[in-house]
Amino acid sequence: MLHRIENIFRQQEKDKLTIYFTAGYPKLDDTQTIIKALNETDTDIIEIGIPYSDPLADGETIQQTSHQALENGMNLNLLFEQLKDLRQITDKPVFLMGYCNNVLKYGTEKFCKQCAEVGVDGLILPDMPILEYQKQFAPYFDKYGLKNVFLITPKTSEERIRAIDELNGGFIYMVSSAATTGGSWQESPEKTAYLQRIKNMKLKTPQMVGFGISDYPALRLVNQFTDGAIVGSAFLRALDPDKLEQSVKDFISLMRSNK
């Protein structure tokens, strides 16, 4: 059987969109509401952020939503509880994004087992080194059928990208430029060259581009070269706590519209 994520990338003709949001934000029990709302939109992959006290790779928006979620009382046991009915709610691939410490402290095997039980497809841990993945994490990821998504940047060497391509990670997370999350994406010759260079490598793992993507033109552009776009901070900024579902749907319509 194909992994849920592999099915997505079979659909060649479509601009693919991944949406990231922070679990437990704006309110503690909004996690399910947002997943349900996203399920009714043209979103391809859902990425759920585990709020962390020290999110090194994140800019102000995700720092702030993480802080708020932790204040709201978000924690891992609660998150897995909120995701208990995940597979009744959506068939879309779901990834959890967090930092290594979340997983290590919870217990790597216990964490992976919980992910598998609720139907999470994989993990994105931006501070996970390849070496540590292979040594400490991979056996559990494999045992529970989880994909690990590695990040690359415009500075990542070709050799390293090839090594990452061999790790069968569901997709490769292409960081758009040297920056923390939430910056602004501006089309530039360097960016296009980066996209083209990766496209030319003909990697077997699909690639999605994230960090700073916030509108339709950017979504369109990266889909011309890669397998999709990831939008996080812009989505979080668009959430309206009073009209949560509507604000989710409005944002996706905007991302998908050519106006």
Added chain:
Amino acid sequence: MAQKIAIDENGYYGDFGGAYIPELLHPNIEELRNSYLDIMTKPDFQEKFKLLLKDYVGRPTPLYLAKKLSEKYGAKIYLKREDLNHTGAHKINNAIGQALVAKELGKKKIIAETGAGQHGVATATACALLGMECTVFMGEKDMERQKPNVERMKILGAKVEPARSGSKTLKDATNEAMRYWINNPEDTHYIIGSVVGPHPYPDMVTRFQSVISEEMMNQLQEHEGKNNPDYVIACVGGGSNAAGAFYHYLNEEDVKLICVEAAGHGVDSGETAATTAKGSDGVLHGSKTLLMQSEDGQVTEPYSISAGLDYPGIGPLHAHLFKSKRGIFKYVTDEQAMQAGVELSKLEGIIPAVESAHALAALSQIDFKASDVVVLNLSGRGDKDLQTYINHGSY
């Protein structure tokens, strides 16, 4: 001894260390990792570094036999006078070393984090000296409690950036510095101020600070006719002064290594920075180490009266010293430290930094023999802490 204490090729001391960093930092860290040893061990680099330590920093720092302190605690107690370094603490050893490395790497800009402001001042100083642009990240709360150091950095030409995230102290200043580095990787070097962070930082900083124990050995030879004391005592925030004071003794079994952590209001008070007492394995600032955290792996806000010890983790070397039992860990409260600071001032005419006062307070927790030779690393002087002494009173 069971196992030699040493770092392996992946940057681990036993279970602790490594480089858990976002891919965005990988090129910078990799560059450093591939070149730091070559650069540091080059004869002309060594010559430049040693000359600056001697003529500019004022090394070697004295090893002073503190007679009255010795009498009081019933052992022969030497103070390694890192407080007499230029800028008032051991931090300058590392700041100058790394600034020189940055120059070799062709970097023009320097960033640093600081807690007490000592590392910030040391880095600002090194940058003024070597003509580099300097930005120091400092928790907003620390900027308040260490005001004179903020002004010092500015006088030296550095920019001070308040860290407003999280607990607004050292941990957050470190996060902000790393984020800045992610956003400005090209011509910038990050001078981490302690033996923390991703490999190769803990090893590089340890090596730059190892001049402390190198001198100690020679000086003890002069004073005592032997290289090894019975005890070396140092306070541990991130652990750099301790790492420097321990370095040449790590595998000398007869030397007891005493690491003193800040207990804040008490190890079990909920307001503490006693990482080894309250921490567990995890990842902080790019290395696997011991840190104080919730069951969920959220990093706990530490507390200590001393901004330099107010850190929720410790370096991987110290985590390994703790786990392997090679290091003996002691915990000292705010109150005990302040008393010990005042005591040294009255007995020996030396006002120590509040960080170093923690090491002093541990003297009363150890059963010395009269013949014991003890070296206490007096990591810094108390000028920056005048307001803390004034607020505490009772002197």
